[in-house]
Amino acid sequence: MTTPTQTAASTAAAGCAAPDQAAPLPLSVDLEKETVITGVVQAAGGDPVAGAYVRLLDRSGEFTAEVVTSPAGQFRFFAAPGTWQLRALSRFGNGDATVTAERGVNQLSLTVA
Amino acid sequence: MSRESALVSADWAEKNLTTPGVVFVEVDEDTTAYEGGHIAGAVRLDWRQDLQDPIRRDFVNREQFEALLSSRGIGNDDTVVLYGGNNNWFAAYAYWYFKLYGHGDVKLLDGGRKKWELDARPLTKDVAERPATTYKAQEQDLSIRAFRDDVVKAIGVQNLVDVRSPDEYAGRLLAPAHLPQEQAQRAGHIPTAISVPWSKAANEDGTFKSDAELTELYAAAGIDDSLDTIAYCRIGERSSHTWFVLQEILGKKNVKNYDGSWTEYGSLVGVPVALGDEPGKA
Incomplete structure (x- = not known):
């Protein structure tokens, strides 16, 4: 579990499990440097989908990362500036989106049906 | 297996x-x-x-x-x-x-x-x-575990398989993209390592691809079956996934997992590092 006081050194020593997607951005995250892609997975009616698997694919369509959405349907990636594809898998269906990300926080929503 | x-x-x-x-x-x-x-x-x-x-x-x-x-x-x-x-x-x-x-x-x-x-x-x-x-x-059965000196000696001699995402391989990202990117070590890959992301071996639902698909994947990537193989990633868990595919599903011989992986290699003093999408020279 990522904590707000986590340091860069402890981040480097950590493993690969996705941090808690509902937690606030750790204080150690430098938004001058990081490209955060974040948002909410929604069902067709607009309800948030918890426990959906969201995959970040690079410009060639290759898998880069995957997280599981929070109880409020939230997901978050730390990427780099450029074009990325997002794909959500859930019991309620799948959905896709494309984002052209810049440094800082890039927000979007992803609908599954 | x-x-x-x-x-x-x-x-x-x-x-x-x-x-x-x-x-x-x-x-x-x-x-x-x-x-x-x-x-x-x-x-x-x-x-x-x-x-x-x-x-x-x-x-x-x-x-x-x-x-x-x-x-x-x-x-x-x-x-x-x-x-x-x-x-x-x-x-x-x-x-x-x-x-x-x-x-x-x-x-x-x-x-x-x-x-x-x-x-x-x-x-x-x-x-x-x-x-x-x-x-x-x-x-410990060290026939399946590689250490840093094994990896340095394997450059240009054995199959080195980097299973991280293409952007981590090329040095454009330092960690999987669900983690913050700030890290101490250098970016890039071990020279002569081929890039075969672990994810190419799996379907979207996490199951493994068929034997035929997996065989074709690693053949097309240029793995030489006459040579020993070392797989690595960032901390050794994604490369365990690829080690499992190569040795346990496909039955290849002499495959090792380098659990030190990029967090160790990318912090070593004096070892060669390649940047970009090509394997690079020994």
């Missing part, structure tokens, strides 16, 4: 939840996953707390591994079925770890936690209690 001996399907697992001698083990780094719901009867292993030495960067030793498995109620003769989140990365790591310490019958649940959830199969919050055993481990 083969697909039949190393993998079980979710259907098989659901039919064998209470079969004597079969122990389900969830392996995660995120301990809240198990608490939120797990396969009935499954005991838990925490990748960091249980499988890493708390002081040095290394595995728990043989005696600690024996104590761990004994406390979880796992016996030497049990069939251990491993599964977890992150597309079975840490379950594959544990599989390799069980093999390292010589466990006889260990299998991976195809698709892991993700397929189980997407299939809407049952999960429980009841914590499984198993009576303690007296587990005996073997000395």
